[in-house]
Amino acid sequence: MAGRDDDPHSNFxxxxxxxxxxxxxxxxxxxxxALSILMVLVILWGIVDVVWVLYQxxxxxxxxxxxxxxxxxxxxxxxxxxxxxxxxxxxxxxLRDDVIHVKLVVATALxxxxxxxxxxxxxxxxxxxxxxxxxxxxxxxxxxxxxxxxART
Numbered sequence: 001m002a003g004r005d006d007d008p009h010s011n012f013x014x015x016x017x018x019x020x021x022x023x024x025x026x027x028x029x030x031x032x033x034a035l036s037i038l039m040v041l042v043i044l045w046g047i048v049d050v051v052w053v054l055y056q057x058x059x060x061x062x063x064x065x066x067x068x069x070x071x072x073x074x075x076x077x078x079x080x081x082x083x084x085x086x087x088x089x090x091x092x093x094x095l096r097d098d099v100i101h102v103k104l105v106v107a108t109a110l111x112x113x114x115x116x117x118x119x120x121x122x123x124x125x126x127x128x129x130x131x132x133x134x135x136x137x138x139x140x141x142x143x144x145x146x147x148x149x150x151a152r153t
Contacts, residue, residue, distance in 0.1 A: 029095065032095050035091055043085055046084055057070040072118075075119060083115060086104070090104055090105060090108060102147050103144065107144060117133060
């Protein structure tokens, strides 16, 4: 491989990869494509699940009435689908840029923990769990703010 003597890393540039690395890179890209297809199937399955949960809750006695626990179950099902969509977006961005976008990953984590908070039954969880969840939300919120602030500068 030709490279300048004064640049020890010139042989490792993207344009000069050897055939083995090119092949391995192609395999990884195909694996990410397969994950994209599987994630779309999970999203579609999740939508069917949301419809099924909603149907079950609305057809159970009392007919067409939802209790608080029913509404939380439906919200949980909706939010799971939205989180799956965010993960799909992460996978798609990986395919386009070969870069994990930290802001989007942190936003996905925030959405997942927010789902947990929304459907949390405070009557059944220990206070330590609530505090740990709060600390996670705070840490992710600060991280998101810092990443957003850094992106603007």
